[in-house]
Amino acid sequence: MSLVPDRTDIDTTLSDRDEFLRKLIEQPRPKSKLEEGVECSRSTLDRALRELAEANLAKYKNGLWQPTLLGRRTLQNRDEYLDSLENLSEAAAVVNELPPDSPITGEFLIDANVHEASSTMPDAVTKTLLNSMAEANKIRIATPAMFTVLAEQFYEWLDGDQLECLEMLLSPGLFEETQVVLPGFTDTDVVGSQLELYSGPIPFDFGLWIADTGEAGVIVYTDQGIQGHLVNDRNAAVEWAHDQYAHAKQEVLQTGSAKS
Known part of the structure; x- marks a missing residue:
């Protein structure tokens, strides 16, 4: 038996x-x-x-x-599993705005800090996003959309030499829209050579950013603006972000173009 x-x-x-x-x-x-x-x-x-x-x-x-x-x-495993379910539940209000086949996995969602936009003060969530990026020397971001406050902050950091490198993968048309809002954004006399900008199809519906090599975030957009964002510094989460960014950059380089 x-x-x-x-x-x-x-x-x-x-x-x-x-x-x-x-x-x-x-x-x-x-x-x-x-x-x-x-x-x-x-x-x-x-x-x-x-x-x-x-x-x-x-x-x-x-x-x-x-x-x-x-x-x-x-x-121990049961406790970890229940904790992971709690993490996923906390993220639901933000990530459920994404399609069900979105490539965001539990590797990123577990232990992520979730910041949901408030209906009464929707711009407050952008401040928590900027605070997450503020201490970075290098930022990489791939995004199908952009909000003005983020573009303006990037411009300020570049102009003030607060960033050693900003690498951006923007969806088609977003580059031109950004130039309308900030005409000097790609002016090398202003931002120097710290900006690396590429335009092409982004293979996901969210914004993805990596600060230096130790923290990553996801920005979830809606038709009305930003639903919220998630930040995670776990090794597994950052590795997932690197893989997604590398895939996006490969797609952009194959079908898009460098802008600076």
């Missing part, structure tokens, strides 16, 4: 006996001490320990109930 517990049994037992297993992970103890730490009847405690043992999540050894390695790691 196989001693490997059924996956459904493990999930059910973790949900039902979470408190008991956590107590054993805190400190292995005899049943009498566990009874003191958990408010339940003796019959409930007996049943909980039996179910944990049957699922190979806990065992009785040398007079003590203690977690198995499976029990410890399974509970």
